[in-house]
Amino acid sequence: MSPRQVFPALSLHAQALQCGRGGTVLGRPVDLAVAPGTALLLRGPNGAGKTTLLLTLAGVVEPLEGNFALRGWDPDEGPVLHFCGHRNAVKPRLSVRENLQFWAQVNGGGGLAVPQALEQVGLDMLANLDAGYLSAGQGRRLALARLLVSPRPLWLLDEPTAALDRDGHALVGRLIDGQLDAGGLVIAATHDAIALAGPGRATTLTLERAP
Amino acid sequence: MNAFGATLARDLRLALRGGGDVLTLVLFFVIVGVVVPFAVGPDQALLARLAPGMIWIAAFLSMLLGLDRLFRPDHEDGTLLLLRQADLPLPAIVAAKLVAHWLLAALPLLLASPLLALLLSMDLASFWRTLLSLAVGTPALAAFGAIGASITVGIGRGGLLAPILIAPLSVPVLIFGVGAIPAGPGPDQSGSALLFLAAISLIACATAPFAAALAINAGED
Numbered sequence: 114m115s116p117r118q119v120f121p122a123l124s125l126h127a128q129a130l131q132c133g134r135g136g137t138v139l140g141r142p143v144d145l146a147v148a149p150g151t152a153l154l155l156r157g158p159n160g161a162g163k164t165t166l167l168l169t170l171a172g173v174v175e176p177l178e179g180n181f182a183l184r185g186w187d188p189d190e191g192p193v194l195h196f197c198g199h200r201n202a203v204k205p206r207l208s209v210r211e212n213l214q215f216w217a218q219v220n221g222g223g224g225l226a227v228p229q230a231l232e233q234v235g236l237d238m239l240a241n242l243d244a245g246y247l248s249a250g251q252g253r254r255l256a257l258a259r260l261l262v263s264p265r266p267l268w269l270l271d272e273p274t275a276a277l278d279r280d281g282h283a284l285v286g287r288l289i290d291g292q293l294d295a296g297g298l299v300i301a302a303t304h305d306a307i308a309l310a311g312p313g314r315a316t317t318l319t320l321e322r323a324p
Numbered sequence: 325m326n327a328f329g330a331t332l333a334r335d336l337r338l339a340l341r342g343g344g345d346v347l348t349l350v351l352f353f354v355i356v357g358v359v360v361p362f363a364v365g366p367d368q369a370l371l372a373r374l375a376p377g378m379i380w381i382a383a384f385l386s387m388l389l390g391l392d393r394l395f396r397p398d399h400e401d402g403t404l405l406l407l408r409q410a411d412l413p414l415p416a417i418v419a420a421k422l423v424a425h426w427l428l429a430a431l432p433l434l435l436a437s438p439l440l441a442l443l444l445s446m447d448l449a450s451f452w453r454t455l456l457s458l459a460v461g462t463p464a465l466a467a468f469g470a471i472g473a474s475i476t477v478g479i480g481r482g483g484l485l486a487p488i489l490i491a492p493l494s495v496p497v498l499i500f501g502v503g504a505i506p507a508g509p510g511p512d513q514s515g516s517a518l519l520f521l522a523a524i525s526l527i528a529c530a531t532a533p534f535a536a537a538l539a540i541n542a543g544e545d
Contacts, residue, residue: 171409173405173408191411192409192410192411194409195409196405196406196409198402198405198406199402200400200401200402200405201401201402202401202402202403202405202406203401204334204338204401204403206338206341206342207334207337207338207341211334211337214330215330215331215334216406218326218327218329219327219330219331219407219410219411219412219417220327220409220410220411221327221411259406263411
């Protein structure tokens with residue numbers, strides 16, 4: 114596997130970042146440094162603030178204290194990140210292909226074509242099925258396919274392996290590897306072990322509940 | 325422009341596949357027209373005088389009914405969160421949804437209004453005038469509705485709150501909307517009322533996407 118750099122070298126830094134929802138402090142302040150081509154796995158018990166940290170990095174929730182910065186990205190180049198939350202943002206009345214097509218158009222495409230992305234996540238046989246008939250795991254796969262159709266350097270994944278089978282776990286590992294090969298960053302909150310190609314590619318940050 | 329079109333097409337497709345949604349608003353609109361002659365009595369002259377106001381009230385209430393499906397389904401399945409990271413700025417996406425909302429919630433009412441005109445024994449001249457004032461005024465109702473819906477999208481059962489928020493904003497639309505239909509004796513000011521109505525619509529449609537996007541961004545925290 115030869116590393117190919119397609120994203121500009123980008124790194125994420127945070128100092129004493131304190132997250133919270135609705136004024137309530139969650140977890141302890143965290144320091145982050147994520148270099149290009151590496152992944153950060155967030156671990157910790159329920160309620161430790163993993164999702165909130167991801168939402169904070171996505172710019173959805175304001176940090177209570179501290180700050181974070183993304184170095185090496187010009188805001189004029191458009192949105193930098195993909196957020197993949199625990200809600201799949203899949204419309205049951207649209208077909209699998211229409212769902213993905215919509216996101217390709219709205220997010221600007223430029224990555225895999227829709228049929229190839231569906232093939233990657235193993236949904237190519239179901240492209241014409243209404244997404245309402247998908248199982249939880251298949252819906253998750255469709256949400257992951259969205260990451261492939263529009264390349265963006267930073268992926269924020271919230272429980273990417275939730276509802277996925279063993280094969281799906283391997284798929285998530287492959288997708289993250291592909292993103293890292295391209296020089297992107299991945300921050301994933303997960304309770305499962307994610308197998309990546311190299312041992313040095315991922316660091317783990319364990320969040321704790323606020324005292 | 326591609327993303328704008330995609331958002332618009334998706335909203336239209338979702339609503340039309342839902343089937344019932346669009347029809348519910350039209351039925352509600354027509355039912356008001358059916359009920360009024362029974363409540364007011366069969367006096368044709370009186371009905372004809374009330375008709376423009378009745379049609380506007382029916383349109384206003386029907387459009388309130390459709391508000392909840394503007395942002396709430398997207399909020400509930402996480403789409404709204406992801407749209408904030410879209411290539412297209414959020415106000416442009418809201419604008420696309422606003423256009424779709426008008427096409428789904430107001431255009432069917434315009435198409436159904438001849439039925440109401442018949443039930444309320446309007447004459448042809450004031451029917452055309454009513455149709456014109458509805459066409460000019462409903463974009464303002466849709467825009468104000470989008471603001472109300474975006475503010476309440478994060479609140480459970482906010483669907484009841486949005487109409488209360490936007491009712492005061494909608495009052496001028498109703499005043500000038502009915503005023504744009506010439507009625508009875510006295511000086512005819514319907515021309516200037518129509519211009520005012522058009523001005524309200526333009527201002528509302530120009531500012532609502534930004535206001536609604538701001539409310540959506542602020543609402544998540």
